[in-house]
Amino acid sequence: MTWIEIPANSPFGPENLPLGIFRVGDEEPRVGAAIGDQVIDLALVASAQMLDGAQVFAEPTLNAFLARGPRTWHATRGWLLQLVWNSNERDAVEPHLIPQSAVTMLMPFEVADYVDFYASERHATNLGRLFRPDSAPLLPNWKHLPVGYHGRAGTVVASGTDIVRPSGQRKAPADDAPTYGPSQRLDIEVELGFVVGSPSKLGKPVSVDDFRDHVYGVVVVNDWSARDLQAWEYVPLGPFLGKSFATSISPWVVSLEALEAAAVPLGKQEPPVLPYLAGDRLTNYDITFEVYLNGQLVSSPPYKEMYWSPAQMLAHLSVNGASVRTGDLFASGTVSGVRKDQRGSFIELSWGGREPLTVNGEERTFLQDGDEVTITAHATAADGTLIGLGSVTGRILPAI
Ligand SMILES: O=C(O)/C=C/C(=O)CC(=O)CC(=O)O
Ligand SMILES: [Ca+2]
Ligand SMILES: [Mg+2]
Numbered sequence: 001m002t003w004i005e006i007p008a009n010s011p012f013g014p015e016n017l018p019l020g021i022f023r024v025g026d027e028e029p030r031v032g033a034a035i036g037d038q039v040i041d042l043a044l045v046a047s048a049q050m051l052d053g054a055q056v057f058a059e060p061t062l063n064a065f066l067a068r069g070p071r072t073w074h075a076t077r078g079w080l081l082q083l084v085w086n087s088n089e090r091d092a093v094e095p096h097l098i099p100q101s102a103v104t105m106l107m108p109f110e111v112a113d114y115v116d117f118y119a120s121e122r123h124a125t126n127l128g129r130l131f132r133p134d135s136a137p138l139l140p141n142w143k144h145l146p147v148g149y150h151g152r153a154g155t156v157v158a159s160g161t162d163i164v165r166p167s168g169q170r171k172a173p174a175d176d177a178p179t180y181g182p183s184q185r186l187d188i189e190v191e192l193g194f195v196v197g198s199p200s201k202l203g204k205p206v207s208v209d210d211f212r213d214h215v216y217g218v219v220v221v222n223d224w225s226a227r228d229l230q231a232w233e234y235v236p237l238g239p240f241l242g243k244s245f246a247t248s249i250s251p252w253v254v255s256l257e258a259l260e261a262a263a264v265p266l267g268k269q270e271p272p273v274l275p276y277l278a279g280d281r282l283t284n285y286d287i288t289f290e291v292y293l294n295g296q297l298v299s300s301p302p303y304k305e306m307y308w309s310p311a312q313m314l315a316h317l318s319v320n321g322a323s324v325r326t327g328d329l330f331a332s333g334t335v336s337g338v339r340k341d342q343r344g345s346f347i348e349l350s351w352g353g354r355e356p357l358t359v360n361g362e363e364r365t366f367l368q369d370g371d372e373v374t375i376t377a378h379a380t381a382a383d384g385t386l387i388g389l390g391s392v393t394g395r396i397l398p399a400i
Helices: 042-048 054-058 063-067 070-085 087-096 121-131 208-214 227-233 256-262 310-318
Strands: 019-023 030-035 038-041 097-099 114-117 148-150 156-158 167-170 179-182 190-196 215-222 247-249 263-265 283-285 287-293 296-299 329-331 357-359 362-364 372-380 386-397
Touching (some): 030 042, 038 087, 042 087, 054 063, 070 087, 087 097, 167 227, 190 287, 215 256, 215 386, 256 372, 296 357, 310 329
Antiparallel strands (some): 030 038, 167 179, 190 215, 190 329, 263 283, 357 362
């Protein structure tokens, strides 16, 4: 039994212990761990206990902690478990518990590089049908490598940041010429983001087996996308301004160690992948997202059906010798399940805008100014324990 009172069905039970950066009033931002509806002020607890490396918890980002690598991550998890499970720690910890309602959550880490994959077969099939109705939905490379592109790290923003509707060039196939103006097909993409802690060496690929030596944990990602800008600009070099204006992430980073309880085997890959992508310990995670538009649930995408494992994504992005750095973020790509109410973007939910949804009595295809999107996620452990990832939210402001 933990000595801390935790509301029933809390996403942040005593096995989860995700880390984030919080601020109270005008005090310095620092590292906290979520437990129930409270935050443990780790900077104060660690310094009072003279913990080795305590100063990383007084930093305004998780980067210093992340850079310390898997042995420190593991030891820290052991320490956190001890703090919440051992009632002897109560006197040391209780004075440093702060209600989550009294803190502001900030960006959890400074994003170094940002890569976005395309690892859901269902999403890739849906987008293929919508964008390329006259050809096979999956392009010939799709089952041979996790397709991805390099995104824009500097516009990855904290949950709660308002999103200004992007403007740019738009040209529908029937238009004679492009026009400039606000996106009329502003969309979301529901994704899982993987946070790199320890760097790799330039010139040395990271093997699928070394995934856990480099990746610390996960966040929920909303990769906002302007479909009209994207459709016109992205041939042949890939997404550019249609995706680079903003990507929102959730504040709490759930460790892979906590998530391990919800690991499930990866589905069969046919045709077989090349040896550098093969492994016998490849996993997925049993995570379910929930997408709310203006408070109404519109979709529940399942992560466990993703075609590519995150270990394969990392192996592929580094197989040419490209190195990863502390703070790198790579995202899974949009998560879509088979059912209509499991689609992870509005272009799929409204089938290209042709089949509007009804949300709070109003018809919706793409996002309107003032709309607020919140994506929550939770993993389910084999024994039924809930491991919450928290949520990411953002509201659309009119174009400038
Ligand atoms: O297939 C296409 O033409 C377009 C695909 C996407 O927009 C998907 C993307 O950016 C990656 C993802 O989130 O899955
Ligand atoms: Ca994306
Ligand atoms: Mg983006």
